[in-house]
Amino acid sequence: MDYNAIGLVAGIEIHQQIDTKEKLFCHCPTALRDTAEHSGAFFRYLRATESEMGEIDRAAQEEMKRDRKFLYYTYDTTCLVENDEEPPAPMNDEALSLCLTIAKMFFMIPVPQVHTMRKLVIDGSNTSGFQRTALVAVNGALPRGGQIETICLEEEAAQRVKDDTFSLDRLGIPLIEITTSPCMHTPEEVQQVAEYIGMVLRSTGKVKRGIGTIRQDVNISIAGGARVEIKGVQELDLIAEVVRREVQRQVNLLMIRDELKKRGASVDYNDHWDVTELFRNTKSSILKKAKKIYAIKLRGFATLVGREIQPDRRLGSEISDYAKVCGVGGIFHTDELPAYGITADEVSQIKKCANALEGDCVVVIVGANEKQAGCAVNQVIIRAKKALGKNPVPEETRKMLEGGSTAYMRPLPGAARMYPETDVIPVIIDDARWNATTGPELLTVRAERFTKENGLDPSMARQMAFSERLPLFERALQEGVKANLAARTLIATIKEIQRDGVAVENISDDTILAVLHAVETGRAAKEAVPDLLRSMASGSTVDDALTHLAPSVSREELESIIKKIITERAEFVAQKKKSALGPLMGVVMAEVRGSVDGKVVSEILKRELERALAKNP
Amino acid sequence: MAVVKLDSGYNIGVDPVSCTFVERPPSSPAKQLEVIQNNNLPTLAIVSTGGTIASRIDYRTGSVTSQFDASDILTAIPELKDIANYRTIPLATILSENMTPAIWQDLARAVYDEIRNGVKGIIVTHGTDTMAYSAAATSFMIDTPVPIVFVGSQRSADRPSSDNAMNAVCAAAAATSDLGEVAVVMHATTNDDICAIHRGTRVRKMHSSRRDAFQSIGIESIGTVEYPSRTVTLKESTIRRGKYKLALHDNLEEHCGLLQFYPGMSPDLLNAYQGYKGLVLAGTGLGHVSTTLIPRLCKLIETGTMIVMTSQCLHGRVCDRVYDTGRDLLAAGIIEGGDMLPEAALVKLMWVLGNEQDLKKAGTLMQTDLKGECSSRSPHGL
Incomplete structure (x- = not known):
């Protein structure tokens, strides 16, 4: 696809959890917990409130369409601030400093005074009904010419356990939000920028790692389309695909609109x-249970509601998402019926009732009550009208589905969702503080240094620099361990034994270092490293593992072992001459069980073999 | 710093020197309130005094202040319209720490007028900090045939999680119920499930920030309101609607004080109360202060200050007959405050001294249960 021709414009927002000691607005640790460990629970209702400008945010209003009760899990690591039962503590200074460091790394300008705001979010993910967020710096630059618009310091939302149940351990962990300008024009470019920003963030060494600790939101529009924000892309590799699919969706919605126009389609x-009465005696279990069923005729929409606009997504899915806001399970439409237990006969009855012509599509709404069904009818009509309007791509916030397609979440929030956080006093960023802020070495630069100064090959150097074990690697170097040994152990060996099912998380950094030192001092052979780590993972101490797996063998002992082996295999040696070295090496290594480095064994074995051959040529 | 609102909705602070005046935006017209009332429902009066239930940001200080009047509350909490029809009386817009006995009197008069005009119940919106004092003061000043319900919120009304809506809805339910006394209606738990109805003379704010901060002390709460069903359940001992005839006794003697004793307290502090008509002491344990204070207390009593002893334990009753210090205090002429809360005792003392000139009779009144503030029995465990 020629992205230039269709006018693709994209920007991204990166949300990265940072690894501070305490949360952003309370003194709880930033520890993530197993939900089974929760110590208590409580429930609340949330309602939309007006902004200080006297408006209600449209995204919040949409959430208000359903009556929702939210249940929250508490832990011995959460407090009344997460429960929304105590005013917040002052903004965590460690988090602010890190945010300034990152701002500096993107050449940004800090705001003179940081004001914490409340961003209205009433989907239950914040007990307060808002997310605290503060704009810290503006106007940054990316290496290839793109711009970073803003960097904000926010509090992380509570983790959804299931439906309307949330876990409070994650709520309040500091989160850095970096927003680029809409400066990207191809899917690949979006992915590259996301990768670069991720690299800069990780260069600080103070960001959380692992699934869910970094999330990307992507803003996309094409000419004639509209700005759509796709939330929560967790895998970096999927970003380009998400962009491609969104472009496809917008292109298809434009085409459907043109087709509808041509057909003279209308929505009334x-x-x-x-x-409801039509389905009194239906065989469909869903319809049978329904208290209220409505049919809506979309004139001229036949076949288009069922047309695919993205892998596994149809215009019908978009309409269905709108209806779901009212709490209904979804919609049925005649493009896909008969199906779901609804018979051909019932379909024709619906069509008859709606006076539907060949070219019309009829949507069926199933509601638990009049209010819900009525709300859904409105939503279906609103969405169908948009499909044939001047702007057939509605501005909206969407969520990513598996594979990279997306579903509607809510309208794009506006500025009305912002309200000052009156409980937090603004913080001044003066010149002294800004001037004292310095950025760390980038991981890419560090990788080059590992190659140049420490002799790692470029691929290994990059892997090491981007690894979570980078701090341990640097500590090992400092303590005199050779770079290759350390890098191979930390990158390759640990991964290998993990693949074999070894619980590598049980091996502490100190233990790994002790093993590396044992190799460096000749106490163990590097060949013994996997076995030593395996044994320590299952609970052995360093000393026990060394005694058991690498009993110390002196040079004299080694020489006598080798001599003994050569003597015992005199016939073999006589026969194979110098080529006996390889097979004998294996025998010796098995005997010394990883206590001696292979290089030393090979050296002595070679010498002794030559001596033996010289005696008995 | 000057606060700038960006298009994104974020605020930032910038040096005012770097700002240039461009234009003054046209002032937006005041919102037209369309509060549709249902005349088939009972009429309640909402007397607003301010507080968190009706607060929003003040651009002068950047912090929360009370600016709403009662009509704003109705607009913000539409469910109230299903319960009753409302008259709204904006009495004050203050944070409750700025409340005074003079405003208690204004409040009592306003409430009295509304009841006389025929409303079926009263809701007083009030800041939570001193709500218990105002509820006690209203209890003493008015004999009421209808519910007078105090309500507030612990989390400000400008947040989606505020307890204001549920508290207000439950208060309206209580105000239309069979209740016949002054009460405080606030969250009973941290969940949005039940509000407790507390007697106005027995309630105390026991937590600085939790939703369920209000607790009945010395008795159980006198009822509950379930949410969202709004089912009101009253205890058997709770006073029912119509038991008392409407009467207003709005005199208060403001020259009364409340002093918490602590180890090492200097007797000189008592000099500040010279000339006061009454002083409530929150003593230790069964109702004690150090022996060194007794001569000065004697002097205060001799010069006409009535002194009432309560306990800083809050739970339990004063008994000055057990230890020597207690007996010395009794000999000096202090009055045992029974199981009254110190704050309720202070308000009662103001009311008693405002309405009874005879000190002996006043002393007897202080030990008589007037509005459920004290009792002769201590039920087990409370």
Whole structure:
């Protein structure tokens, strides 16, 4: 696809959890917990409130369409601030400093005074009904010419356990939000920028690692389309695909609009009927249970509601997402019926009731009550009208589905969702503080240094620099361990034994270092490293493992072992001459069980073999 | 610093020197309130005094202040319209720490007028910090045939999680119920499930920030309101609607004080109360202060200050007959405050001294249960 021609414009927002000692607005640790460990629970309702400008945010208003009760899990590591039962503590200074460091790394300008805001979010993920966020710096630059618009310091939301149940351990962990300008024009470029920003963030060494600790939101529009924000892309590799699929969706929605226009399609609020009675004796279990069923006729929409606009997504899915806001399970439409237990006969009855012509599509709404079904009818009509309007791509916030397609979440929030956080006093960033802020060495630069100064090959150097074990690697270097030994152990060996099912998380950094030192001092052979680590993972101490797996063998002992082996195999040696070296090496190594470095064994074995051959040529 | 609101909605602070005046935006017209009332429902009066239930940001200080009047509350909490029809009386817009006995009197008069005009119940919106004092003061000043319900919120009304809506809805339910006394209605737990109805003379704010901060001390709460069903359940001993005839006794003697004793307290502090008509002491344990204070207390009593002893334990009753110090205090002429809360005792003392000139009779009144503030029995465990 020619992305230039279709006018692709994209920007990203990166949300990265940072690894501070305490949360952003309370003194709880930033520890993530197993939900089974929760110590208590409570429930609340949330309602939309007005901004200080006297408006209610449209995204918040949409959430208010359902009556929702939220349940929260508490832990011995959460407090009344997470429960929304105590005013917040002052903004965590460690988090602010790190945010300034990152701002400096992107050549940004800090705001003179940081004001904490409340961003209205009433989907239950914040007990307060808002997320605290503060704009810290503006106007940054990316190496290839793109711009970073803003960097904000936010509090992380609570983790959804299931449906309307949330876990409070994650709520309040500091989060850095970096927003680029809409400066990218191809899917690949978006992914590259995300990778670069991720690298800069990790260069600080103070960001959380692992699934869910970094999330990307992507803003995308094409000419004639609209700005759509896709939330929560967790895998970096999927970003380009998400962009490609969104472009595809917008292109298809534009095409559907043109087709609808050509057909003279129309949507009218009066084109809906109560068909609850029609399904009194239906075989479909969903319809049988329904308290209220409505049919809505979309004139001229036949076949288009069922048309795919993205892998596994149809215009019908978009309409269905809108209806779900009211709490219904979804919609049925005649493009996909008969199916789901609804018979061909029932379909024709619906069509008859709605006076539907060949080219019309009829949407069926199933509600638990009049209010829910009525709300869903409105939503279906609103969404269908948009499909044939001047802007057939609605501005919205969408969530990513598995594979990279997306579903509607809510309208794009506006500025009305921001309200000052009156409980937090603003913080001044003066010149002294800004001037004293310095950025660390980038991981890419560090990788080059590992190659140049420490002799690692470039691929190994890059892997090491980007690894979570980078701090341990640097500590090992400092303590005199050779770079290659340390890097191979930390990158390759540990991964290998982990693949074999060894619980490598049980091996402490100190233990790994002790093993590396044992090799460096000749106490153990490097060949013994995997076995030593395996044994320590299952609970052995360093000393026990060394005694058991690498009993110390002196040079004299080694020489006598080798001599003994050569004597015992005199016939073999006589026969094979110098080529006996290889097979004998294996025999000796098995005997000394990893206590001696292979290089030393080979050296002595070679010498002794030559001596033996000289005696008995 | 000057606060700048960006298009994104974020605020930042910048040096005012770097700002240039461009134009003054046109002032937006005041919002038209369309509060549709249902005349088939009972009429309640909402008397607003301010507090968190009706607070929002003040651009002068950047902190939260009370600016809403009662009509704003109705607009913000539409469910209230299903419960009753409302008259709204904006009495004050203050944070409750700025409350005074003079405003208690204004409040009592306003409430009295509304009841006389025929409302079926009263809701007083009030800051939570001193709500218990105002509820006690209203209890003493008015004999009421209808519910007078105090309500507030612990988390400000400008947040989606505020307890204001549920508390207000439960208060309205209580104010239309069979209740016949002055009460405080606030969250009973941290969940949004039940509000407790507390007697106005027995309630105390026991936590600085939790939703369930209000607790009945010395008795159980006198009822509950379930949410969202709004089912009101009253205890058997709770006073029912219509038991008392409406009467207003709005005199208060403001020259009364409340002093918490602590180890090592200097007797000189008592000099500040010279000339006061009354002083409530929150003593230790069963109602004690150090022996060194007794001569000065004697002097205060001799010069006409009535002194009432309560306990800083809050739970339990004063008994000055057990230890020597207690007996010395009794000999000096202090009055045992029974199981009254120190704050309720202070308000009662103001009311008693405002309405009874005879000190002996006043002393007897202080030990008589007037509005459920004290009792002769201590039920087990409370």
